[in-house]
Amino acid sequence: MIEVIGTDAGAPASMPHAQQQLLRGAALVAAPQRLHAALKAWDGWSGAPLLASDQPMELLEALQAHQDAVVLASGDPLWFGIGRILIQGLGVERLRFYPAPCSLQLAFARLARPWQNASWISLHGREPAALASRLQQRPQALAVLTDPSRGGVSQVREILRASGLEPAYGLWLCERLGHPEERVQRLAPVAALPADLDPLHLVVLLAEPPEQPDPEQLPLIGIADGLYLQHPDRPGLMTKREVRIQLLADLDLPAAGVLWDLGAGVGSVGLEALRLRPALQLWALEQRGGSAALIASNAERLGVRPAAVVEGRAPEALADLPDPDRVLIGGGGRERAAVLAAVLERLKPGGVVVIPLATIEALAELRPVLEQAGLQVSITQHQAWRGAPLADGTRLAPLNPVLVLRGEKVAA
Secondary structure, three states, rough: EEEEEEEEOOOOOOHHHHHHHHHHOOOOOOOHHHHHHHHHHOOOOOOOOOEOOOOOHHHHHHHHOOOOOOEEEEOOOOOOOOOOHHHHHOOHHHHEEOOOHHHHHHHHOOOOOOOOOOOOOOOOOOOHHHHHHHHOOOOEEEEEEEOOOOHHHHHHHHHHHOOOHHHEEEEEEEEEEOOOEEEEEEEOOOOOOOOOOOEEEEEEEEEEEOOOOOOHOOOOOOOHHHHHHHHHOOOOOOOOOOHHHHHHHHOOOOOOOEEEEEOOOOHHHHHHHHOOOEEEEEEEEEEEOOOOHHHHHHHHHOOOOOOOOOOOOHHHHHHOOOOOOOOEOOOOOOHHHHHHHHHHHOOOOOOOEEEOOOHHHHHHHHHHHHHOOOOEEEEEEOOEEEEEEEOOOEEEEEEOOOOEEEEOOOOO
16 A cells, blocks of 8 residues: 555654554655655654655656555645545555645634634635635635745735735734744734745635724725625625726716615615715615614714615615615615616606616616616626736736616606
8 A cells, every 4th residue: 555644844753653653664755845854854764765746747657666655745635635646646546545634724723713614725826816706705714725836925915905805804824834833923914924934834814803994094985895894694795896986976976965775785885975975865775684783883984974774675665765866776686676666756856776787687677667767778887807916917807797777867
């Protein structure tokens, strides 16, 4: 058999006794180059031929001719390790695996945080767009297996910053996990990377409430996504910054009047509307329980005050709202046509309704409702990209395209 033994950074001294015995009796040993010095200095070293396992395809040829070989791998060989390649090249019947705690386990152990619900992603040889996409889902805990050849932790920081989510995450840098000289530290957004950064590192991103901003220092519109408080059970379910800016433009906000934000989510669009037009009356409607408190907290963070935040379901909850000058209809659902019809009955002359949509089917359903009511209708599609680091350059990672349906009620 070929014994494939998982190790931590302290190997071979940190290996269990039984696995050290396998190492002592091996006729051939393969290990990452970084372990060679420690193996030769180990008092149990037998002097067996020692190969580097950093190039797995070359290693396969050498292992074909040996039966009593030991292959040392990092962590669990079957989790982003050499195990898959060995199985493909040698056959599972020749291999026996001994996993060690993987770097993900060690990282969360050092942070004293349960990790059964954590997400993870590997950037080894992969495009960074995958991390940008995962961040838009706003995981509560995300471990990133970095690729030092592509920037390592610095690449993660750049993607986090480009996603507008830097205020929403604590970034933990974990180096040499399992080694006596391991180091785990939280890096502030402006902190410099360690001058002696070890290539053997991973990053853990932990969601945390963003700090209270100074409303006077925030832009009028286009506030970073990460500055908004989120629903904990559905993080990331909000209108992204680029779309938010476009919707505010399409609403053509008056200096005063009534704005309905239906399906308000975390309140981002309506609250930024108040920063532009403080005399507007914002009535935000969201059916999710706890939304009123969340939107009120976001309003305080932005230094604005809605007229009211209502937890309820449209169209029933619209009865208690004053007639609107502007309406934003967010969210989806089967009743969206009925909601739009109810809105049009109340929309003031000269009023505008704006509806962001994710599908062409929704557009086909709602456009006739506006046209039959006599509104002037316009349709646009918006696609935004965010820059993400790629080697020595920048790659544009796409966000989901959005259709915007706009109707304007002609004044009598």
